[in-house]
Amino acid sequence: MRVYVNGEAREFSSPLSLAQLITELDLPPARIAVELNRAVVRRNDWNATELGDDDRVEIVHFVGGGRS
Amino acid sequence: MSTVKEKVSSESLIIAGRVFNSRLIIGTGKYRSYEEMRAAHAASGAEMVTVAVRRVPLDRSSESFLDHLDPALQILPNTAGCYSAEDAVRTARLAREALQTDLVKLEVIGDQTTLFPDNEQTLEAARILVKEGFVVLPYFNDDLIMAKKLMDAGCAGIMPLAAPIGSGLGVQNPANLRIMREQLPDATIIVDAGVGTASDAAIAMELGADGVLMNTAIAEAVDPSKMGAAMKLAIQAGRLAYQAGRMPKRLYASASSPLQGVIK
Numbered sequence: 650m651r652v653y654v655n656g657e658a659r660e661f662s663s664p665l666s667l668a669q670l671i672t673e674l675d676l677p678p679a680r681i682a683v684e685l686n687r688a689v690v691r692r693n694d695w696n697a698t699e700l701g702d703d704d705r706v707e708i709v710h711f712v713g714g715g716r717s
Numbered sequence: 718m719s720t721v722k723e724k725v726s727s728e729s730l731i732i733a734g735r736v737f738n739s740r741l742i743i744g745t746g747k748y749r750s751y752e753e754m755r756a757a758h759a760a761s762g763a764e765m766v767t768v769a770v771r772r773v774p775l776d777r778s779s780e781s782f783l784d785h786l787d788p789a790l791q792i793l794p795n796t797a798g799c800y801s802a803e804d805a806v807r808t809a810r811l812a813r814e815a816l817q818t819d820l821v822k823l824e825v826i827g828d829q830t831t832l833f834p835d836n837e838q839t840l841e842a843a844r845i846l847v848k849e850g851f852v853v854l855p856y857f858n859d860d861l862i863m864a865k866k867l868m869d870a871g872c873a874g875i876m877p878l879a880a881p882i883g884s885g886l887g888v889q890n891p892a893n894l895r896i897m898r899e900q901l902p903d904a905t906i907i908v909d910a911g912v913g914t915a916s917d918a919a920i921a922m923e924l925g926a927d928g929v930l931m932n933t934a935i936a937e938a939v940d941p942s943k944m945g946a947a948m949k950l951a952i953q954a955g956r957l958a959y960q961a962g963r964m965p966k967r968l969y970a971s972a973s974s975p976l977q978g979v980i981k
Contacts, residue, residue: 655772676773680781682815689810707772709811712782713745713754714769714797714932 650702661700668695670706681710730928732820732905733852733873735791737764740922741952742793742907744932748941751785757935758787761945765791767822767930769798770808770815793854795822800835802842809846821846822876822909822930823855832882836863840870847871856909859893861900868904875904876930879921880911883933887917891924898925915944915951922955923963 650663654674661670667690671678683690684707690698700706730737741763748754758766766786783792794812799805802825809821825842827835834857846853852873857863859877867875877897880886888894889911897906908921909930918929929952938944 655775657775674775676775677781680783680815681773682770682811684807684811687807689807689814691814707811709770709808709815710773710781711768711792711794711812711815712771713748714767714795 650700652700653703653705655707663700663702665700666696667698667700667706670700671695671708674708676708681708683708730905732854735820737791737928738762739764739949739952740928740956741918741948742767742928742930743935743945743948744930745782745786746932747936753941754936755785755787757941757945758790759945760942760949761935762949763790763945765793767793767795767932769795770812771798791820792816792818793820793822794818796824796842797826799825800827800838801825802838802845805838805842806845809842809851810849813851819850820852821854823853823872834858834878836860840866843867843870843872854907859890859897861893861897864897864901864904864906868901873905874907874927875901876907876909878910879908879917880913882910884911885913885917885934885937886911887913888920888924891920894921894924894926912948915947918948919951919955919958922952923958925959928952 650661651658652661667683686705730740739762741761742765743761743763744767745754794816796805796808799808805823805825812821813819823839823842825835825838827833836857839855839857843853843855847870854874854876855867855872856876864875879888905927907928907930908926912918912929912931912934914934921929935941935944
């Protein structure tokens with residue numbers, strides 16, 4: 650299935666949970682946050698959240714910046 | 718002025734019940750190295766720093782920027798780079814989820830050339846975020862009416878600009894900041910954006926600001942540590958001068974030595 654991660658189309662085998670996606674992308678799970686189709690998914694719900702075809706996932710972290 | 722007396726009762730900067738001993742808040746961008754940033758933060762005495770929220774790069778394992786900050790610092794996530802209320806609200810929600818903090822420096826930009834805030838979208842986002850329990854600190858144009866609306870919306874403090882972001886021009890409209898201070902004696906006013914050097918920060922504080930937020934003035938200084946230390950002193954000096962209450966300006970001289978007893 651195709652999942653858009655940070656705007657990039659990527660192919661994954663189904664089923665895939667959000668937690669598995671984070672592991673597959675080799676992302677450090679600390680101090681990141683995840684949005685699925687524009688709604689935040691709490692960390693505790695990553696395991697139970699199954700991804701579907703054409704889902705849009707945003708994964709963010711923090712960077713240096715004062716403003717804009 | 719009774720308004721002045723009210724503001725001098727506390728020497729700490731208090732934002733939604735959180736107490737800060739420094740009235741300086743600084744950014745974390747544009748430094749030449751992490752080491753330089755840490756040294757500047759330490760020299761400035763700031764207890765709160767602001768960070769931006771961005772997509773995690775997927776092509777490499779990314780280190781956490783937050784690991785480069787002194788863990789004692791309060792982190793203030795911002796919505797820098799957002800151009801709509803909707804994006805700012807989404808960014809604030811993500812920041813809260815990642816950091817477990819309800820503090821947010823709300824920023825909705827209206828124009829890429831000037832980086833001036835979109836006041837209308839800012840107000841809309843502020844209303845939503847306050848309802849969701851955020852401690853909202855909005856960046857906005859130095860306009861009293863907008864300030865009142867943001868306070869009415871329940872913002873914990875307000876962040877009027879001194880000048881365009883990163884311009885280093887200093888306080889461009891001191892009258893507006895002074896009016897804001899006089900008309901909103903109970904508001905926590907933090908001047909944000911446009912400070913270039915220590916005297917600019919001192920002026921903002923002399924006008925009655927409760928604090929100053931800056932990034933470029935320190936990060937782009939030739940010696941950021943020294944500028945951090947200079948800003949710390951400037952903010953203390955400006956605060957003291959505000960509390961002291963300056964003498965009135967006069968057009969003509971007024972001798973400070975007695976006129977009597979001058980030799981003839």
